Amino acid sequence: AQKVTQAQTEISVVEKEDVTLDCVYETRDTTYYLFWYKQPPSGELVFLIRRNSFDEQNEISGRYSWNFQKSTSSFNFTITASQVVDSAVYFCALSEARQAGTALIFGKGTTLSVSS
Amino acid sequence: DGGITQSPKYLFRKEGQNVTLSCEQNLNHDAMYWYRQDPGQGLRLIYYSQIVNDFQKGDIAEGYSVSREKKESFPLTVTSAQKNPTAFYLCASKEAGGFLHEQFFGPGTRLTVL
Numbered sequence: 592a593q594k595v596t597q598a599q600t601e602i603s604v605v606e607k608e609d610v611t612l613d614c615v616y617e618t619r620d621t622t623y624y625l626f627w628y629k630q631p632p633s634g635e636l637v638f639l640i641r642r643n644s645f646d647e648q649n650e651i652s653g654r655y656s657w658n659f660q661k662s663t664s665s666f667n668f669t670i671t672a673s674q675v676v677d678s679a680v681y682f683c684a685l686s687e688a689r690q691a692g693t694a695l696i697f698g699k700g701t702t703l704s705v706s707s
Numbered sequence: 708d709g710g711i712t713q714s715p716k717y718l719f720r721k722e723g724q725n726v727t728l729s730c731e732q733n734l735n736h737d738a739m740y741w742y743r744q745d746p747g748q749g750l751r752l753i754y755y756s757q758i759v760n761d762f763q764k765g766d767i768a769e770g771y772s773v774s775r776e777k778k779e780s781f782p783l784t785v786t787s788a789q790k791n792p793t794a795f796y797l798c799a800s801k802e803a804g805g806f807l808h809e810q811f812f813g814p815g816t817r818l819t820v821l
Contacts, residue, residue: 634795634817697749698749
């Protein structure tokens with residue numbers, strides 16, 4: 592069963608708009624980590640953030656912010672004042688203590704297109 | 708600069724041929740992973756290795772093989788038994804110490820079967 596759901600397959604916005612990428616996860620573990628990665632057209636995944644299950648504080652890094660809510664099993668990512676360079680595929684991922692090899696479980700990704 | 712290199716960037720294969728994708732890291736990471744990415748499918752785990760001379764199958768290991776003879780190297784062979792090998796392949800590594808560490812990814816190899 593899929594454990595990370597990114598319901599938005601594609602999102603298109605115009606520069607300077609704010610955009611939120613949704614991520615819903617499922618786990619039986621009480622201890623886990625959530626991640627966001629960015630995949631630009633070049634293909635390499637770039638790590639953006641890691642959040643552990645005991646830290647529900649929202650985080651802000653420049654134009655990026657993340658909202659973690661255990662009550663709804665969500666870890667949403669907001670880009671404020673989007674720019675063309677934000678165009679990429681964004682992946683949410685889960686790492687569980689019980690997952691063999693501690694591999695990441697990825698959502699299917701959201702393709703963000705920002706036009707000028 | 709520390710990082711992960713994958714080669715080649717593009718690879719073309721005829722049906723029935725085995726091909727090997729290279730993955731090298733100089734981050735001194737113990738764990739290494741191979742993922743396959745198909746359009747709209749996200750990343751799926753093929754094989755992983757947590758230590759030299761040991762590796763385990765992931766979710767879609769059929770038709771693939773790996774080796775881990777050196778800490779820094781984790782090559783992936785796509786065999787002729789893989790029915791639909793055309794995809795983008797990503798190699799990753801991370802520190803030992805469990806599930807809290809993020810994985811670092813290489814630039815990927817795009818394999819096309821002709």
